[in-house]
Amino acid sequence: xxxxxxxxxxxxxxxxxxxxxxxxxxxxxxxxxxxxxxxxxxxxxxxxxxxxxxxxxxxxxxxxxxxxxxxxxxxxxxxxxxxxxxxxxxxxxxxxxxxxxxxxxxxxxxxxxxxxxxxxxxxxxxxxxxxxxxxxxxxxxxxxxxxxxxxxxxxxxxxxxxxxxxxxxxxxxxxxxxxxxxxxxxxxxxxxxxxxxxxxxxxxxxxxxxxxxxxxxxxxxxxxxxxxxxxxxxxxxxxxxxxxxxxxxxxxxxxxxxxxxxxxxxxxxxxxxxxxxxxxxxxxxxxxxxxxxxxxxxxxxxxxxxxxxxxxxxxxxxxxxxxxxxxxxxxxxxxxxxxxxxxxxxxxxxxxxxxxxxxxxxxxxxxxxxxxxxxxxxxxxxxxxxxxxxxxxxxxxxxxxxxxxxxxxxxxxxxxxxxxxxxxxxxxxxxxxxxxxxxxxxxxxxxxxxxxxxxxxxxxxxxxxxxxxxxxxxxxxxxxxxxxxxxxxxxxxxxxxxxxxxxxxxxxxxxxxxxxxxxxxxxxxxxxxxxxxxx
Amino acid sequence: xxxxxxxxxxxxxxxxxxxxxxxxxxxxxxxxxxxxxxxxxxxxxxxxxxxxxxxxxxxxxxxxxxxxxxxxxxxxxxxxxxxxxxxxxxxxxxxxxxxxxxxxxxxxxxxxxx
Numbered sequence: 001x002x003x004x005x006x007x008x009x010x011x012x013x014x015x016x017x018x019x020x021x022x023x024x025x026x027x028x029x030x031x032x033x034x035x036x037x038x039x040x041x042x043x044x045x046x047x048x049x050x051x052x053x054x055x056x057x058x059x060x061x062x063x064x065x066x067x068x069x070x071x072x073x074x075x076x077x078x079x080x081x082x083x084x085x086x087x088x089x090x091x092x093x094x095x096x097x098x099x100x101x102x103x104x105x106x107x108x109x110x111x112x113x114x115x116x117x118x119x120x121x122x123x124x125x126x127x128x129x130x131x132x133x134x135x136x137x138x139x140x141x142x143x144x145x146x147x148x149x150x151x152x153x154x155x156x157x158x159x160x161x162x163x164x165x166x167x168x169x170x171x172x173x174x175x176x177x178x179x180x181x182x183x184x185x186x187x188x189x190x191x192x193x194x195x196x197x198x199x200x201x202x203x204x205x206x207x208x209x210x211x212x213x214x215x216x217x218x219x220x221x222x223x224x225x226x227x228x229x230x231x232x233x234x235x236x237x238x239x240x241x242x243x244x245x246x247x248x249x250x251x252x253x254x255x256x257x258x259x260x261x262x263x264x265x266x267x268x269x270x271x272x273x274x275x276x277x278x279x280x281x282x283x284x285x286x287x288x289x290x291x292x293x294x295x296x297x298x299x300x301x302x303x304x305x306x307x308x309x310x311x312x313x314x315x316x317x318x319x320x321x322x323x324x325x326x327x328x329x330x331x332x333x334x335x336x337x338x339x340x341x342x343x344x345x346x347x348x349x350x351x352x353x354x355x356x357x358x359x360x361x362x363x364x365x366x367x368x369x370x371x372x373x374x375x376x377x378x379x380x381x382x383x384x385x386x387x388x389x390x391x392x393x394x395x396x397x398x399x400x401x402x403x404x405x406x407x408x409x410x411x412x413x414x415x416x417x418x419x420x421x422x423x424x425x426x427x428x429x430x431x432x433x434x435x436x437x438x439x440x441x442x443x444x445x446x447x448x449x450x451x452x453x454x455x456x457x458x459x460x461x462x463x464x465x466x467x468x469x470x471x472x473x474x475x476x477x478x479x480x481x482x483x484x485x486x487x488x489x490x491x492x493x494x495x496x497x498x499x500x501x502x503x504x505x506x507x508x509x510x511x512x513x514x515x516x517x518x519x520x521x522x523x524x525x526x527x528x529x530x531x532x533x534x535x
Numbered sequence: 536x537x538x539x540x541x542x543x544x545x546x547x548x549x550x551x552x553x554x555x556x557x558x559x560x561x562x563x564x565x566x567x568x569x570x571x572x573x574x575x576x577x578x579x580x581x582x583x584x585x586x587x588x589x590x591x592x593x594x595x596x597x598x599x600x601x602x603x604x605x606x607x608x609x610x611x612x613x614x615x616x617x618x619x620x621x622x623x624x625x626x627x628x629x630x631x632x633x634x635x636x637x638x639x640x641x642x643x644x645x646x647x648x649x
Contacts, residue, residue: 005620008619008620008622009616009619009620011619012616012619157574160608160611160612160615163608163612164612164615164616167612167616168616168619212608212609215608216604216605216608219604219605219607219608220604222607223581223582223585223604223607225582225583225585225586226585226586226588226589226599226600226603226604226607227589227600227604228586229586229587229589229590229642229646230589230590230596230599230600231596231600238597238600238601241596241597242597242601327595327598328598329594329598329599329601329602329605330597330598330601332601332602332605333601333602333604333605336605
């Protein structure tokens, strides 16, 4: 492309990075929040705040399943699907769910949950309708409002660009080790470049891993061709081959009595003594085609495929079981997905995931800010900014400051929208996108340092508002969470306060930077020439 | 004499402007073509190459497919970077088209599609 490899890579890093940086920021941002998906969902459902994990969690599972079968048989004998979701460390409540009758022409009727406190065995009042952490989880690869397939293709290509930008970033980085330890604060673009380098290099293995494995999770959509070449029926053939429990029989309208669940459970516990079960799904209960799928937790193993047993729902015989031992290639493939989702992570590792994700956001954010700053610097005094530069600056402000504000709006909406509102969950999401849109319109209008400062203050206020409104509208607050040892909720509120603090620091920093710029006009010139030599 | 030189200089400036515009656009076209080669060319090459890999790797069928699928992204990103590293655009297109066609031919022969 350019005269030499180094320059070509610099060019590519800049342009490929710029092309997708805002979308990547959204993906990284929402993905980072998704590491705490269950915790966010919990925060969004105050009705479940007081449910606590029992000490005999695993020992209780058998009786919980049997009681669940009784409940579902009495309440929803005609439903096409039942699910029994057992309490886990991160989700302490027990849930007996069934699919509601399917509306004409639809393939899915939605789940009706029935939550139970495992400690008191009492029914919990139906929590408010919310997508909770699942909203961010879906957002990071389905992008909302878009057709799912289109969105995933867009996300795939953005991730590919990210991977390419990461690799070229390493190539153009001559002093990778030295820069790991150098951050020169308050030096204008030099600081931005240092910030970009530090956040990239320190968490580089994470960035590479999360991008590559992220693409792997969508790989059968992106590259179905190897499977299509090797198998007659393509990807489905591969899955049936690799996952023996994946077989799906046709639904039959004939009714047949459901097998005795205790017999099935005896079978389960002889196969897996001391198993930590996670969910039981029953397809076509009380029909001739009934099946019962039993899944166990993968625990802290580096494995994504859950151990699964598939039973015939009429005679209780075992149809298929997942392979106990994976082949080397299966381990290689499977562990990549497991690394991406981080379900294996214990709390400490989960925080590390989260911090690395934040580093990724900082890397992307500093990258796009630096781009706009450099173009501004190269411009002559009387030159007006081109449309492209203005667009980049507007998108920077709208994305970087808009997303956190929209997130706060989502949480505030969760507490303020009346509980019985129709389509409540969608209204929370609407609050998210409307806030973001408002920031974007604001950014189109003006985007100088003053706007950055105003939005930083607004974000700080919004973060504090989340904590305060939570304290006012629910029976808990950050202090009571600390006293009762509700660590997930406590950390949530604490993080809001920490981010509020960071936004205040940001708002305070911006004017000082203006002062420094005017003071150090002379010294910045020399820094600028140095930068140009480098690039 | 004087008038002619003015006219001359005018035509010169127009042609230089035209060539300038052409150059500006040819640069854009070149960049567009390069992105096309990287995204579409890279995608097609990877698709054909990994499909071939999935039936030639000396492993169990499911393992061969899973391994080739796991390698797709690595191959794709390598091709992508290569496209931006090589100076001659023509060489890039010829290399991509020839290798992809060659691999596709080999794949068709092995699968008996021809």
